[in-house]
Amino acid sequence: MRTLTARKAFLKSLPVMGGYVVLGMGFGILAHNAGYGMPWVLAMSLLIYAGSMQYVGIGLLQGGASVLITAVTTVMVNARHLFYSISMIGRYKDTGKYKPYLIFALTDETYSLLCDGKAPEGTDPDLFCFLVSLFNHCWWVTGSLAGALLGGVLPFSTAGIEFSMTALFIASFTEQWITMKDHLPALTGLFSTLACLLAFGPERFLIPAMLVITLVLTLLRNRTAAGREAAS
Amino acid sequence: MSTASHSAVLVTVMSAVTVLLRFLPFLVFRKKIPAYITYLGRVLPPAIIGMLVIYCLKDTAVTAAPFGAPELIAGALVVALQAWKRNALLSILSGTAVYMLLIQLVF
Numbered sequence: 474m475r476t477l478t479a480r481k482a483f484l485k486s487l488p489v490m491g492g493y494v495v496l497g498m499g500f501g502i503l504a505h506n507a508g509y510g511m512p513w514v515l516a517m518s519l520l521i522y523a524g525s526m527q528y529v530g531i532g533l534l535q536g537g538a539s540v541l542i543t544a545v546t547t548v549m550v551n552a553r554h555l556f557y558s559i560s561m562i563g564r565y566k567d568t569g570k571y572k573p574y575l576i577f578a579l580t581d582e583t584y585s586l587l588c589d590g591k592a593p594e595g596t597d598p599d600l601f602c603f604l605v606s607l608f609n610h611c612w613w614v615t616g617s618l619a620g621a622l623l624g625g626v627l628p629f630s631t632a633g634i635e636f637s638m639t640a641l642f643i644a645s646f647t648e649q650w651i652t653m654k655d656h657l658p659a660l661t662g663l664f665s666t667l668a669c670l671l672a673f674g675p676e677r678f679l680i681p682a683m684l685v686i687t688l689v690l691t692l693l694r695n696r697t698a699a700g701r702e703a704a705s
Numbered sequence: 706m707s708t709a710s711h712s713a714v715l716v717t718v719m720s721a722v723t724v725l726l727r728f729l730p731f732l733v734f735r736k737k738i739p740a741y742i743t744y745l746g747r748v749l750p751p752a753i754i755g756m757l758v759i760y761c762l763k764d765t766a767v768t769a770a771p772f773g774a775p776e777l778i779a780g781a782l783v784v785a786l787q788a789w790k791r792n793a794l795l796s797i798l799s800g801t802a803v804y805m806l807l808i809q810l811v812f
Binding site: 488491492495496499509513516517520521522523525526527530533534537538540543544547548550551552553554555556557558559560562565576577579630631632633634636637638639640641642643644645646647648649650651653657658659660661662663665666667670675678679682683686687690691694697699700 | 708711712714715716717718719720722723724726727728729730731734738741742743744745746747748749750751752753754755756757758759760761762763764775776779780783784787788791793794796797798800801804805807808809
């Protein structure tokens, strides 16, 4: 059963492998270009393990940001993880020894693979979730180390590689737009943030944007599909 | 670029805050999750992705040449490919490659 579980978990993680190796390499190259080599890349990918935060983090390191700004920015960029965790409380409740790592490794991509709560037939469901999380973590670390290694020797200019993060979010946005019937939350996020960017400028708009989004979604509670379902 | 020790502190802070965010709901909501939190859990993810799209594009210069054209073209390609093929990796790779070509060779 363990072999079958491992095989199924490996197959499940394959689509993420592609994305993580590419995005990880993008991060590794960016870090390398900013003067942060392999040890930094390894530490960040192993211990932070949050793609967009690591991209943003390179900017913070480079600019010598303060501890407070770094902490607040991390909360803003990663606040969505609170909600991934909330929706996995039930699923991860009785996972025993795997639980701490399962929670630690709950990235956007791992969440998207495991949030349906289904494990293939004949597998150990907890071990399955653990191995999918672990494989994804391995792809991320491998990709970012490869990026740091190749950053200096690639025969072409890597200017513009940072667009991979933008592309990741645009692709997720599009995918959610297609799969979700109610577009109000997505539009709220887009336009509240745009309004805050115009009002507060590119350095200070993230915190107001989070607050406005939460406020607007709270006020819209009876108008969104999710809110109406909860009320009925 | 900051000193190595300050950088190490910042990496530790980023790691600790990220871990805390992931663990917090498991520590706070041990029994019952309030309906309002469940509601936010459903509507916030798409809103936050929208926010992150804008965040990534925040430094795009739209008032000077090339008026954000590389971002617009590459971004539109990602949307179109994702809507057509539903393959995130393909959309991301193509969009990034086109963006790199545009800023290095065209604009």
